[in-house]
Amino acid sequence: MRQHLIIILLALSLPILAQDYPDLYTKSLNINQTGMYVLGGWALANIATGAYGWSKYDGNQKYFHQMNLFWNTVNLTIAGIGLYSASAIHTDPSVMNANSILSAQQKTENTFLINAGLDVLYMAGGYYMTHLSQKKGKYRDLLNGYGKSVMLQGAFLFVFDLVMYGIQHHHGNSFGGALSQVALSPNALTLRFVF
Known part of the structure; x- marks a missing residue:
């Protein structure tokens, strides 16, 4: 009886175990790579318009x-590092086991979620700078321009990080949930069913 139960459980788990986790993780890296291209494109556009606006305008528009420009040199650097990290040359999923793939996927999702929280702080900081600009005569234009810029950049990053989290979380459910339902050890096969 016990052998029949093990055979049935193994047969039920084979479709889950047969999934190609390296291919799924490669898709996760490709999602990140696309996101970094979006971030890099945003950064380049802001650097170009920032340089033009800085030279053309005065007052708070100049500082905006x-x-x-300053903010997006950092974004461009982050995008470059992200593209390097997402490259197949840097990360070879075929040498990773299923648990390390799941761990890396969860780390990616958590990174975007934490960044979205930081983006709220950026927007609040930008709002505070614009509020301070009403009281500071000497630095009024600087605080107002910088504050508006930080709010804009924080808002973009907030949307970007939430969208990336949502895409990665949805993708992660395609293999992360299944992986957590099956555990193999030398002496046991464990299946967990969640209703």
Whole structure:
């Protein structure tokens, strides 16, 4: 009786175990790569318009464009690092086991979620700078321009990070949920059913 039960459980788990986790993780890396291209494109557009606006305008518009340029040099650097990290040369999923793939996927999702929380702080900081600009005569234009820029950049990053989290979380459910339902050890096959 026990052998029949093990055979039935193994037959039920084979479709889950047969999934190609390296291919699924490669898709996750491709999602990140696409996201980094979007971030890099946003950064390049802001650097170009920031440089133009900084040279053309005065007052708070000058500082708005100046901060956009500064902020997006950092974004461009992050996008470059992200593209390097998502490249197949840097990360070879075929040498990773299923648990390390799941761990890396969860880390990716958590990173985007944490970043979205930080983006809220950026927007709040930008709002605070614009609020301070009403009281500071000497630095009024600087605080107002920088504050508006930080709010804009924070808002973009908030949307970007939430969208990336949503896409990665949805993708992660395609293999992360199944992986957590099956555990193999030398002496046991464990299946967990969640209703």
